Amino acid sequence: MAEHNQVQGGVPMTMIQALRSGLDVMMGRDDNVIVYGEDVGYFGGVFRVTEGLQAKYGKTRCFDAPINESGIVATAIGMAAYGLKPVVEIQFADYFYPATDQIVSEAARLRHRSAGDFSAPMVIRMPCGGGIYGGQTHSQSPEAFFTHVCGLRTVMPSNPYDAKGLLISSIECEDPVIFLEPKRLYNGPFDGHHDKPVVPWSKHDMGRVPEGYYNVPLDKAVVFRPGKAVTVLAYGTMVWVAEAAAREAGVDAEIIDLRSLWPLDLDTILESVKKTGRCVVVHEATRTSGFGAELTALVQEHCFYHLEAPIERVTGWDTPYPHAQEWAYFPGPARVAEALKRAVEA
Structure with a gap:
């Protein structure tokens, strides 16, 4: 039974910075890693996770997509089947519903319905949960839906160290991964009493993240x-x-x-x-x-x-x-x- 130990080395990062670092590391290692979604390019994402990636890797590696979740996921499936490694962002988890058919009927089943001839190695990032007073259309936690779909992997980290390591493993995975990011943890851990983090991640051991490559297994609690x-x-x-x-x-x-x-x-x-x-x-x-x-x-x-x-x-x-x-x-x-x-x- 593995236990979380104090992270040795590393630099202080928020979960936002750790996720950005994970994307940066993998985009640097593999030209097939493509990042896109609504406002993720020039603007750097509504939560700034992708900030600076377009400037560093260009508009063909990190770019904006129309407000069309079904189109975002559908094109990612095609890219993945072709050999690319798309990492797409659904701006809020609540917005995934228009892409349900693409996620359930295409991405999750591609390996099985093609008898292994094709696969969909892609990651769908989704900020999830409440904490920003976003109301009914910006605060849902739909993880149970995805765990019900055979062929999908579903991940939700609780700290920056795990977030980066799990994201890297998700990008390397040959199956489609739903990567859920709790918005309340972006800037620090919560204890549930306040609408602000208890302490910033820079003050917590799990906010110390190695700058380079490492991974966290996708199937280990x-x-x-x-x-x-x-x-x-x-x-x-x-x-x-x-x-x-x-x-x-x-x-x-x-x-x-x-x-x-x-x-x-x-x-x-x-x-x-x-x-x-x-x-x-x-x-x-x-x-x-x-x-x-x-x-x-x-x-x-x-x-x-x-x-x-x-x-x-x-x-x-x-x-x-x-x-x-x-x-x-x-x-x-x-x-x-x-x-x-x-x-x-x-």
């Missing part, structure tokens, strides 16, 4: 916080919310940062739950049919005789995204702490 009383399964922003909840509640929780939602590192999850005998699942998305339901089912199937308490889920509400009540909608430390206490006291 990591122990974010070791513990013995209860296992918490989380990813993205919720890793930090769970850590704050465990600290404030005084619960010896072991937090598993999934990093890769599919393929899922089931071995790490089961090893932890069998040790603690208790499990709490936390995610920002809607509760019903959220990815937490799959995690709960897997733990129940494999760890039934090890469980000492019912599995708890702490999630967003089953409602359209509530703009005015954004911070009540998010699972915060208080709600997560209550679930931790119920689990350990059962």
Whole structure:
């Protein structure tokens, strides 16, 4: 069971800078890596992840696309089948729906329907989740949708070090990768109490990122916080919310940062739950049919005789995204702490 250790060396980076560094490294190593999407060229992306790449690599390697998500993904599939390595940005995860047919029926199935003659080695980057008061059309967390599609890989990092390493691995992958970027983590870790980071990434160990090439496996979870009383399964922003909840509640929780939602590192999850005998699942998305339901089912199937308490889920509400009540909608430390206490006291 791997644990997150303090990153040795590296320079302070935000998640934005780490993602940009990953793109820069791979564009420098491989001329087939192409970056495009809405406003990613001259403007550098709405969150500035691609800033400076067009100036460095030219307009044929980093360029703007029309407001046409289906067209962006469709052309990326063609490029990938031809031998290029497209990395496209959907400006907000909420905008992927017009490209659903291209993602599900084409990109995810190309290797299988062609019996391996063609593949779609492409990355679709999507800023996801709330935290910017963007309302219903700029704040969704649609990860469960992608994990349901056979042929896709789905990734969500929780810190700059993982973000760069996972992005590099995603670009090198021969399958299409949905790369989800929690907006609340772009500039620093959150504990769920505030609409600003607890500390900037430059003050945190995981904000120290090697400048050159390295990768992080796409199918390996990591122990974010070791513990013995209860296992918490989380990813993205919720890793930090769970850590704050465990600290404030005084619960010896072991937090598993999934990093890769599919393929899922089931071995790490089961090893932890069998040790603690208790499990709490936390995610920002809607509760019903959220990815937490799959995690709960897997733990129940494999760890039934090890469980000492019912599995708890702490999630967003089953409602359209509530703009005015954004911070009540998010699972915060208080709600997560209550679930931790119920689990350990059962």
